[in-house]
Amino acid sequence: MPSKPASFVLVVGHGPQLEQEDGAAMQLRQLGAEVRTMDLWEDFGRAFDRGVEEGTIARAIVFEGSDRPDLAIASLRAARRESRLTDVPAILSVPTRQVARVEPSSGFDDFIVTPYDPAELYARIRALEWKRSEFSTEERLKMGGLVIDRAAHEVTVEGRRVTLTAKEFALLAFLAANRGRVYSRDVLLARVWGARYEGGARTVDIHVRRLRAKLGDALPLETLRGAGYKLRAPSEAGGTGSDEEIDERAAPSRRPRAR
Numbered sequence: 001m002p003s004k005p006a007s008f009v010l011v012v013g014h015g016p017q018l019e020q021e022d023g024a025a026m027q028l029r030q031l032g033a034e035v036r037t038m039d040l041w042e043d044f045g046r047a048f049d050r051g052v053e054e055g056t057i058a059r060a061i062v063f064e065g066s067d068r069p070d071l072a073i074a075s076l077r078a079a080r081r082e083s084r085l086t087d088v089p090a091i092l093s094v095p096t097r098q099v100a101r102v103e104p105s106s107g108f109d110d111f112i113v114t115p116y117d118p119a120e121l122y123a124r125i126r127a128l129e130w131k132r133s134e135f136s137t138e139e140r141l142k143m144g145g146l147v148i149d150r151a152a153h154e155v156t157v158e159g160r161r162v163t164l165t166a167k168e169f170a171l172l173a174f175l176a177a178n179r180g181r182v183y184s185r186d187v188l189l190a191r192v193w194g195a196r197y198e199g200g201a202r203t204v205d206i207h208v209r210r211l212r213a214k215l216g217d218a219l220p221l222e223t224l225r226g227a228g229y230k231l232r233a234p235s236e237a238g239g240t241g242s243d244e245e246i247d248e249r250a251a252p253s254r255r256p257r258a259r
Contacts, residue, residue, distance in 0.1 A: 006034070008059065009058070010036050011036070011037045011038075012062070013037075018039075019037065022114075022115055028122065033122065041075070044081075045084075047082075048084060059088070060091060061076075061089070062121070063090060065092050066098075073106050073108075089110070089128035094111060095114050138150070139151040162214050171207050175230075180231070182224055183230070185202075185229075188229065192204075
C-alpha cells in the first residue's frame, strides 16, 4: 500500500507575531498538528522547500489578519499563484472588531474570531478538508461537495439532495466509476442505455446538459471535441467544458429519444 503523503497546516501572518503562545501555530502544534509558518509577503513556494520528503501537501492555510484583513486578502491572492496552494482551503482569523470587514468575496473558505478556541480552529480545518476531499468506496463516491451514493441511488451537493432521473444517475455513476477515462457517445450509449437502445447519440448530450444544469460547478465533467466526455480525475485541473464545445461531427444526426 502506498504511504499517505506528509501534510502540514500553513500559518501566515506578521513575522514577529507568528510564534506567540496564543497564535494559531502554537495552538495547532499543541493539538499535534504539523505546522509551518510564513510571513505575509514571503514566497509561498518556500513552504515546500524545507527539507521535507517529496509529495508533502498543505492541509489548510490560516491567515492571521489581525487589524489588517486587507493585507491578508492580498497575501491570499499571492498564495493562490503557487500551484501547490491553488486549491488548499484558506481560513482568515480576525478579532471581533474586524469581523465586519470580512467580505464574502474575499476568497477565504471560512473565518474564525480570535482569541482562538484551539478545538474550534482544528474543527474548522477538518470541516474544510472534508468539503474538499475525494474518496471512493463500493457504495459511495465523493468529489469535493458532490457525493454519489450508489447503494441508495442518491446524489447530494454540499449536503443538498439533488433529484436525478434513473438514466441521469446511471450516466453519472458510470462516469464517476471510470474517472479520468474518455468515453465516446456511442460507448456511453452502449454501456448506460444498452445495446438495444434505438435512439441517437445526442441522447447522451441531452443527459449531460441536464446533469450540468442540476449539479453546476460541482460536476468536473469535460467535453473533448471529437472524442466524447470525461469526468476529471482528482489530480487533473481545468474547466468542466460547456455544451457549446460539442463537436457536431462527432455524433450521428439521428433524432435522439431521451429516456
